[in-house]
Amino acid sequence: MRKVTSKKLTATLISSIGLIGISGIAMATFKANDNMAIAQNTAQITAQKTLLNFPKYQITVNSNQDGEIQPDRELTLREAIAIANGTLTLEQLSEAERNQVKPQLIARLEGSRIGFNLPSDRTTIKLRKALPDISSPYLTIDGTTQAGYDANSSFAQELAIPQPIVEITPDDGVEIFRGLTIVADDVTIRGLSIYGFNAIESVPTTTPSADIFISHQAPPPDTTQQQQPAKFSPFYDSNRPPQGVRLEANWLGITPTGKMPKQPSSFGVYLFNSTDTLIRRNRIAYHEGSGIVTSVKATGTQILENAITSNGFDGMPHGIYLEGEIANLRIKGNILCANDGSGVYLFKPKGAIAIEDNRILFNDRSTNYAAIYLMGNDHRVTNNQISNQRGAGVAIAAYPKSDRNLIRKNTFSALKGLSIDLISQRHVNTRDFITGDGINRLRDSHFRRVDTANGAINAPTFLAATFPMFTADKVNIDGNADPDTEIDLYRVTGKIDPNLPYGSLSEYLTTVKTDANGKFSASLSNLEVGDTISAIATDPQYGTSEPAFNARIVNPDLSAPELAKVDATIPACTTPPQVVQAPPPPEVIVLSVPRQIHFALDRDAISPTSAKILDRIADVLKQYPTIMITLAGHTDPRASDTYNRELGFRRSRAVRNYLMRQGIASERMTVRSLGETQRASQGNQVTDYARDRRVEIEFTDVRDVEIRFESQQEDLQLE
Incomplete structure (x- = not known):
């Protein structure tokens, strides 16, 4: 299998001429013409009329085979979709196949339903070629109908996402760039495992690749049949986006066993052109690009209660990547963890969104992205738990200018x-x-309003670095901020670096307001001597500020206890249904395991000898689940700095991906590249260069115990 490069993944953002003829990334704004607005306003009526042209059946797939449509003894998924689409009639089926198709006798607005009755040992549908586009409105493809599916189970305690049984993937040696392509309204996909769909050299790189792709129907290949789109609009009148698509309880990019597939998918859900899509309670993992991507239009999308983990390891690195028209999009109740970039990343969007009640942790595994990166205006980020990031919690872009973003x-x-x-x-x-x-200085001119995000609203400043607690249950806090703003006070907990003037806003305490002169005060009864506090200011006209410098609560004599040590926790995106406690290790962990592997000249492939070494490392990591590792890629000096840095990243990612396939959670691993900057030796012999070409593995136990390890050179690869 050819490996998809980050350059190729980036190229998939550009739509093909057959779809639309413009670049989703390059298009900053566009105006919908009057005909499009009318079409959207009458969408429900249109859908009802369209539904009348499609048959309504209860269809049961009883074969996991794939191939050309033909009458035989069993009904395949390809045939079921064709029946629902109206391109395959009952007369074209065998009698045995017709027995799997029943009339759908319903009074309400509903389409066909595709269920499954596969043999228990043949629940993997291996496709020989791409499935037909789903063009039947109100169609439901329901993997939960397969015998043995347990709707009351879940892979994790935090979210109710049951394990699927029916899986859809390309056949061995077959390359298919999309799993399901949806071009109709109100389609529901439920309870399936879909993985292994990737864009490779035999497929045009301008064609977006994904497990599930949602867009309007492609125009006729004969361009003479198409009218030119209206001015300022990228769409033809017929390019109406599908509405009301529902994706529920699917596992995308991941097998039903929870393992990373041999061939990862490019993207999870690709919303090229859609409205009011619901993405709820899906497990989206192990994609080379982002787990969820929007391109031209995804207004009204609801992304709710999904586990979006370990995505973006070979391209667009984010859990959720948003661009285009995204007004009224909501991201709520999700776990966004161990993605290589940000949990949520916005790129020049049109429209405001809400990000609320999510757990966003252990992202930026190979870069220093913020957990949430915002571009645009009027976004709301509220009640999220954001932790374990090497970058900022929420970063707001200065260009394009981004204002009135509320982070509270x-x-x-x-x-x-x-x-x-x-x-x-x-x-x-x-x-x-x-x-x-980093920290902005206080606003010193009107021009700062226009060159800094959120109008350069000033962070609050406390009147003192310490506040004495004179009574047993109350302490008075005073400070300054911009006039007529709301001040959210926070307790700062966790590991506090005494050399830094700020800490993480760990626990919301209360809100007070500044007066017309910018002064605020509060009398707090929920603090103790030794606590550290900070604050942020919010003005609806400009948005939310950066945090104030820390202040501490002290005794009347200005004394305070030393900063408390923080209890270490085992890193994990989700908690399995049954937690098995590892036995306590000795105080000093003596690892009889190598700390590096080596590579061939100008290569990032893992040799068989190196693979055996990594298997030993994987065994140790399974034995000690509190150990985290950093993988640093190195090169020899015989190329440019830029090339060697990228080669180092490819090597460290290759090691990380190998360990992921051995069952090591990606949130326990960080990848980085040092290129040629830290050679193993300074010689210029082939043996010296062979030692340089390596990935160094740094072991760290979250409980601060000592770890000893050994070096090795048995896998050196000479030129």
Whole structure:
């Protein structure tokens, strides 16, 4: 199998001429013409009329085979979709196949339903070619009908997402770029495992690839049949986006056993052109690109209670990537964990969204992205738990100008950046526009309003670095901020670096308001001596500020206890239904395991000898679930710095992906590249260069116990 590169994944964002003829990334804005508006307003009537042209059947798939449509003894998924679409009639079926199709006698607005009755040992449908587009409105494809499906089970305690039984994947050696393509209204896909769909060299890279792809129907291939789209519109009048699609309880990019497939999918759900899509209680994992992607239009999308983990390891690195028209999109109740970039990343969107009640943790596994990266105006980020990020919690872009973004009542912990970072145009480094640029100074001119996110609203400043607690149950807090703003006060907990003036906003305490002069005060009874506090300010006209510098609660004599040590926790995106406690290890873990593997010249492939070494490392990681590792890729010096840095990343990612396939959770691994900057030796012999070409593995136990390990050179690969 050829490996899809990040360049190829980026190219899939550009729509093919057969679909639309414009680039979803390049299109910052567009105006819908009057005909499109009328079509959207009458969508329900149109759908009802369209539904009358389709048959309504209860169809049962009883064969996992795939191939050409033909009358035989069993009904395949390909044939079931063709029947629902109206392109395969009952007269074309054998008698045995017709027995699997029953009339759907319903009074309400509903379409055909496809269920499954597969033999228990043949529940994997291996496709020989792409399935037909789903063009039948109100069609339901329901994997929960398969015998043995347990709707009351779940792979994790945090979310109710049962394990599917029916799986859809390309056949061995077959490359297919999409699993299900939906071009009709109110289609429901439920209870399926869909994985292994990828864009490769034999498929045009401008064609978006995904497990599930949602868009209007492609226009006729003969361009003479098409009218030109109206001015300012990328669509033809007939390019109406599907409405009301529902994706529920599916596992996308991941097998029913929970393992990473040999051939990962490019993307999970690709919303190219859609409205009011519901993506609820799906497990979306192990994609080379993002788990969910929007492109041209995805207004009204609801992304609810999904587990979106371990995506973006070979391209667009985010859990959810949003661009185009996304007004009224909501992301609520999800777990966004161990994705290589941000949990949620917005790129020049049109419309405001809400991000609320999510757990966003252990992302940016190979970069320093913020947990949430916002572009645009009027977004709301509330009540999220954001933790364990090497970048900021929420970063807001300075370009394009982004204002009135409200970031309130979230909890942050274990961040290396600010909880909220308003990026300034004065900082032009690429990383500043991804992870945040650090603390802003107080606004010193009107021009700061236009060169910094959220109108450069000032962070609050406390009147003192310490506040004495004179009574047993109350302490008075005073400070300044912009006039007529609301001040959210927070307790700062977790590991606090005494060398930094800020900490993570860990626990919301209360809200007070500043007066016309910008002064605020509060009398708090929910603090103790030794606590650390911070605050943020919010003005609806400008948005939410960065955090205030920390202040501490002290005794009347200004003394305070030392900062408490933090109890270590085992990193995990989700908790299995039954938790097995590992036995306590000795105080010093002596690992009889290598700390590096080596590579051939200009290669990132893992040799058979290196694979055996990684198997030993995987066994150790399974034995000690509190150990986390950092994988640092190295090269020899015989190429440019830029090339060697990328080669180092490819090598460290290759090791991470191998260990993931051995069952090691991606949230326990961080990948980075040092290129040629830290050679193993300074010689210029082939043996010296062979030692340079390596991935170094750094072991860290979250309980701060000592780890000893050994070096090895048995897998050196000479030129």
